[in-house]
Amino acid sequence: MSRISNMFFWVPNTITALNLVCGSIAVFLAIDGRLGWAAVFILTAAVFDFLDGFSARLLKAYSTIGKELDSLADTVSFGLAPAAIVFTMLEFTLFGENLSIYDIALGASWNQRIVLLTSLVIPVAGAFRLAKFNTDDRQSDQFLGMPIPANAIFFASLALILEWGNNEAISAIILNKYVLLTAIFICSFLMVSELPMFSMKFKNLKLKENAIRFLFLGATLLMIIFLQIFALPLIIIWYVLLSVITYFAAMK
Numbered sequence: 001m002s003r004i005s006n007m008f009f010w011v012p013n014t015i016t017a018l019n020l021v022c023g024s025i026a027v028f029l030a031i032d033g034r035l036g037w038a039a040v041f042i043l044t045a046a047v048f049d050f051l052d053g054f055s056a057r058l059l060k061a062y063s064t065i066g067k068e069l070d071s072l073a074d075t076v077s078f079g080l081a082p083a084a085i086v087f088t089m090l091e092f093t094l095f096g097e098n099l100s101i102y103d104i105a106l107g108a109s110w111n112q113r114i115v116l117l118t119s120l121v122i123p124v125a126g127a128f129r130l131a132k133f134n135t136d137d138r139q140s141d142q143f144l145g146m147p148i149p150a151n152a153i154f155f156a157s158l159a160l161i162l163e164w165g166n167n168e169a170i171s172a173i174i175l176n177k178y179v180l181l182t183a184i185f186i187c188s189f190l191m192v193s194e195l196p197m198f199s200m201k202f203k204n205l206k207l208k209e210n211a212i213r214f215l216f217l218g219a220t221l222l223m224i225i226f227l228q229i230f231a232l233p234l235i236i237i238w239y240v241l242l243s244v245i246t247y248f249a250a251m252k
Helices: 003-008 010-031 035-059 064-095 101-107 110-135 148-164 168-174 177-192 207-251
Strands: 142-144 196-198
Touching (some): 010 064, 035 064, 035 148, 064 177, 110 177, 148 177, 148 207
Antiparallel strands (some): 142 196
């Protein structure tokens, strides 16, 4: 390890720890029914997740501990935290309110308990996704499977819409048992799949080499301008669809 790495390796690790703190707070808030604020802390964790990698590259402060810590933090912030949000959404769907775990254990039917526990598929798939990423040398220029932060941002965006979207029709769609279960299984499948998905890392600004990234960013900007908060889940869907289109276009 270089001298500068010895001096500054604690910088990215501290930022990673802040990612973990935000994710843990998001779990507490989601269980308490504060879905909007839980989503805010997940998005904050995503910012820290970007900054820890950026600072590690800037300072050349790489370490094995940092890599493992990053995966552990991501499992909480982008696996368990969105699962807690979905768990509470399912509570609202099944019972019309946010109940305590004790009340659910005593009063819920076995069918309702199974539906609620389905939310745990998210962190399990996320953990497999991270383990695969850490041991797979094919993912330097692209991802194989949906990145776990994209999964978290998708479910966090649904929570933001419920909290501050003020649209009863869209809220009714989100708080539908079958919609949520479908989202759980699709997102979990995408995380563990072999579907190639483009990375947003720019090596240069040449149009030919970054056409897919510029297309994604341009459409994202337009969606945010016209749809505002309702654009957030659509941005993740757009990312997945664009990756699928690019994959099949390359096969021809």
